[in-house]
Amino acid sequence: MSDLYVILGVDRTVDAAALKRAWRDLARRLHPDRNPGDPSAGSRLAEVNAAYDVLSDPERRAQYDRYGADAASAFFDPSTAEPLAPAEQRGIRTGPVRARPVLHGADANVVLLLSALQASRGGVHTVEVEPDRVCDGCGGTGLRRTGRLCGKCERGVIKGLGSWRVQVPRGIASGQVLLATGRGHPGSGRGARSGDLRITVDVEPVYTTEGLDRVVRVPAEESVLAHGGVLEVQPPVGEAVRIRIKPQTRPGQRIRLRGKAEAGRDLLVELQSIPDAPIPVDVVRI
Numbered sequence: 001m002s003d004l005y006v007i008l009g010v011d012r013t014v015d016a017a018a019l020k021r022a023w024r025d026l027a028r029r030l031h032p033d034r035n036p037g038d039p040s041a042g043s044r045l046a047e048v049n050a051a052y053d054v055l056s057d058p059e060r061r062a063q064y065d066r067y068g069a070d071a072a073s074a075f076f077d078p079s080t081a082e083p084l085a086p087a088e089q090r091g092i093r094t095g096p097v098r099a100r101p102v103l104h105g106a107d108a109n110v111v112l113l114l115s116a117l118q119a120s121r122g123g124v125h126t127v128e129v130e131p132d133r134v135c136d137g138c139g140g141t142g143l144r145r146t147g148r149l150c151g152k153c154e155r156g157v158i159k160g161l162g163s164w165r166v167q168v169p170r171g172i173a174s175g176q177v178l179l180a181t182g183r184g185h186p187g188s189g190r191g192a193r194s195g196d197l198r199i200t201v202d203v204e205p206v207y208t209t210e211g212l213d214r215v216v217r218v219p220a221e222e223s224v225l226a227h228g229g230v231l232e233v234q235p236p237v238g239e240a241v242r243i244r245i246k247p248q249t250r251p252g253q254r255i256r257l258r259g260k261a262e263a264g265r266d267l268l269v270e271l272q273s274i275p276d277a278p279i280p281v282d283v284v285r286i
Helices: 004-008 016-030 041-055 058-067 116-121 222-227
Strands: 108-114 123-130 162-168 177-180 197-203 207-210 213-221 229-233 241-245 254-257 267-274 283-285
Touching: 004 016, 004 041, 016 041, 016 108, 016 197, 041 058, 041 108, 041 123, 108 116, 108 123, 108 162, 116 123, 116 197, 162 177, 162 197, 213 222, 213 229, 222 229, 222 267, 229 267, 241 254
Parallel strands: 108 197, 213 267
Antiparallel strands: 123 162, 162 283, 177 197, 207 213, 229 241, 254 267
């Protein structure tokens, strides 16, 4: 299995914010809608999403850093990560029996790329969350080196979360999150709950012209407008630009980015307010 940090193109010391930016950038570039002639785009996107699922969860990231590839599995159990003692290999238990720790399932994160028309109309869309994959712990055999059944997979295969259909509300904005409770990775141990499926919507920007300037409307969460923060804006040409939002910024306010549009024209960023809270939705497995 490839190193998860390498898959996302980040350093092992990356913070959560930079990790999310790297994931969203890769998810946007690898989305099958932007790569109609590349049949491998879907599988590479699923690999990127699977890597972000692990590294975006502090507990799973810490386990991955400590135990390596085995910890990337949604069924990873830290209590079995250490090599078995000789007595245990012979089936003899020594010492007190430890209760299996309860590990709640991790959230699954995907990006849904929409055109401006699709976002305005809403409707049903398909998201590819995570495909099935061969178990790294047993190499797809279903058996550990000790001859025991592998506890991390089903007959050598780790079941992915597959594809889901989601009902997208009309008029959804870029950056808003659709939340399907309990549709993420399963937990382990008695009473463990499954994680959530979080679908971040990415609407392709629409640029208009006013005189010599280009204008783009960018959504900003209510808390960012109220308390300040940083937003990432994609100009019509060149790399994305990060802009700082001052506290008590009003919706509709514009920020001028000089020379960031085509032919050196200015880009006017008009801020639109969106709710902070995710939108609860129901999803159906395909």
